[in-house]
Amino acid sequence: MTRGVFLMRSAAVVAAAIPAGALFHQHAVAARAGSVFDVRDHGAVGDASTDDTVAIQSALSAAHASGGGKVHLPAGAYRVTADLLVGSGTVVSGSGRDASVILRDPTPAAVAVFRNHDIAPTGREADIRFEKLAVHRQGECAKPNEPYDNAIQLRYVTRPVVRDCLVKGGGKGVLFDACSRWRVHRSRFAGFVDNAFVSAGYAGARNEQGHGLFSGNRIESPVPSGFRLGSSGVLTTQGSCDFVDNAFRYQATKAFEMGETEDQLIANNVALWSGKAGVHNDFLVGDCDDVRVVDNWLEMGNINFAYYDVGSDSNDRVQVEGNHVLEGGIAVNSARGASISHNTVDLGVITLNSVEDAVVDRNRVSRAAGRSYWVLSNAAAPFTTRLVRLSNNSAVDGNRTHDPGPTAAAFVVDRGDHVTLRGNVVSGDDADRRQRYGLYVNGTINLADDDNDFARVRTAARAPSTGIVTYAGFDVPLARSFPELRGG
Numbered sequence: 001m002t003r004g005v006f007l008m009r010s011a012a013v014v015a016a017a018i019p020a021g022a023l024f025h026q027h028a029v030a031a032r033a034g035s036v037f038d039v040r041d042h043g044a045v046g047d048a049s050t051d052d053t054v055a056i057q058s059a060l061s062a063a064h065a066s067g068g069g070k071v072h073l074p075a076g077a078y079r080v081t082a083d084l085l086v087g088s089g090t091v092v093s094g095s096g097r098d099a100s101v102i103l104r105d106p107t108p109a110a111v112a113v114f115r116n117h118d119i120a121p122t123g124r125e126a127d128i129r130f131e132k133l134a135v136h137r138q139g140e141c142a143k144p145n146e147p148y149d150n151a152i153q154l155r156y157v158t159r160p161v162v163r164d165c166l167v168k169g170g171g172k173g174v175l176f177d178a179c180s181r182w183r184v185h186r187s188r189f190a191g192f193v194d195n196a197f198v199s200a201g202y203a204g205a206r207n208e209q210g211h212g213l214f215s216g217n218r219i220e221s222p223v224p225s226g227f228r229l230g231s232s233g234v235l236t237t238q239g240s241c242d243f244v245d246n247a248f249r250y251q252a253t254k255a256f257e258m259g260e261t262e263d264q265l266i267a268n269n270v271a272l273w274s275g276k277a278g279v280h281n282d283f284l285v286g287d288c289d290d291v292r293v294v295d296n297w298l299e300m301g302n303i304n305f306a307y308y309d310v311g312s313d314s315n316d317r318v319q320v321e322g323n324h325v326l327e328g329g330i331a332v333n334s335a336r337g338a339s340i341s342h343n344t345v346d347l348g349v350i351t352l353n354s355v356e357d358a359v360v361d362r363n364r365v366s367r368a369a370g371r372s373y374w375v376l377s378n379a380a381a382p383f384t385t386r387l388v389r390l391s392n393n394s395a396v397d398g399n400r401t402h403d404p405g406p407t408a409a410a411f412v413v414d415r416g417d418h419v420t421l422r423g424n425v426v427s428g429d430d431a432d433r434r435q436r437y438g439l440y441v442n443g444t445i446n447l448a449d450d451d452n453d454f455a456r457v458r459t460a461a462r463a464p465s466t467g468i469v470t471y472a473g474f475d476v477p478l479a480r481s482f483p484e485l486r487g488g
Helices: 003-017 053-065
Strands: 036-038 047-051 069-073 076-080 084-086 090-094 100-104 112-116 129-131 134-137 150-155 161-163 166-168 174-177 183-185 188-190 195-200 213-215 225-229 241-244 247-249 254-259 262-267 270-272 280-286 289-294 297-299 301-306 315-321 324-326 329-341 344-346 350-361 364-366 373-376 386-391 394-396 411-414 417-422 425-428 437-442 445-450 453-457 467-470
Touching: 036 053, 053 069, 053 076, 053 084, 053 090, 100 112, 112 134, 134 150, 150 166, 297 301, 301 315, 301 324, 373 386, 411 417
Parallel strands: 036 069, 047 076, 069 090, 076 100, 084 112, 090 129, 100 134, 112 150, 129 161, 134 166, 150 174, 161 183, 166 188, 174 195, 183 213, 195 225, 213 241, 225 254, 241 262, 247 270, 254 280, 262 289, 270 297, 280 301, 289 315, 297 324, 301 329, 315 329, 324 344, 329 350, 344 364, 350 373, 350 386, 364 394, 373 411, 386 417, 394 425, 411 437, 417 445, 425 453, 437 467
Antiparallel strands: none
């Protein structure tokens, strides 16, 4: 299946999964009708050399004083040298992101190009919007851990919106601290030291930040994370956020990173060549509940539900469905309730580590380096892998490393309880592939087999494989016995 066909099919699936109108829902902005404040009327020049800071701030302050309004930047390049403060009900609007450009001088001590007023959580602002303009921090970006300014930074704001913008350079692109019902749509991000977009708590307080939508955006700079939602160690409730139809290109480490969140949809995104040196985690999720990762296309990256705090219940009710992963894999760690189905993994592996009550169904893994499906338990995790069913999966042309050992079997079950394999198929006749073993079992009890086909594997010499092998620690109770395991 070509990428174009994949995207057309998956778009239909995503459209059906998201409530009607959710992707392009517009919040009413509290600006007074007809209240337009043109920065040229306040003295802005827009010639890329004149300092327009005072003029633009004058227009922003006038809108704030009147209870809201549109601050318009006609086509031009507006040089600014200090933070610009934006108040409730203000729309900062240009004539297009290629026409109206804010050029910020490299002043490391600054906070952001745009930010709202410093307020306490009880004084929450609302309806601040940026549209149809470019925000560009000029000069060399600061190095990590050195002072640098962000492009747009809002704190304790309800219904902030960034739409049809170009955000370029600086520390973070857009930073929403303890904001709720936010929207970031059809914008481009490039050239950051830190993250393109961050939504997180603030000052350790528990803040309602949920109901966000990040859609139709393009992130193309080699930043540490394209997108980050929440942070480990901060008590946050993100709630019901959707991340759909975004494109990530040339990420250094991660496209998405989420921690301590719930009720997330990651769907129909494309992440290309995210690993600059080897394979990294395109989608890194930790300590999250009710997360759906559906119909995404990844190249050189992983979908990884990871440990944020080993020894705690990290991820519950996880769904990974219909994704295409090239030169990467899918890993679910420390989770209760997981469904991994209809995924295609090429040059990678599907891993379940310390997972309880999981179904792995109708996936296809091809050209794996060693094992294709790996079920195991981590001694440091709060529970042992149990109640896992692998059904109707296929492993094709595996063991590219040509490891002759049984641990490179297509299916590896290492220290589990009540693991069922049903209707799985292992195949591969290519002389360059050496998937000699179909199944390796170690330290596992209550293993059940029903109608698997592990006998299609052939070695480079075209001789039939051993099919199934086991090593020390295997407990025999089987729903249906393996002749190879019982010496038959």
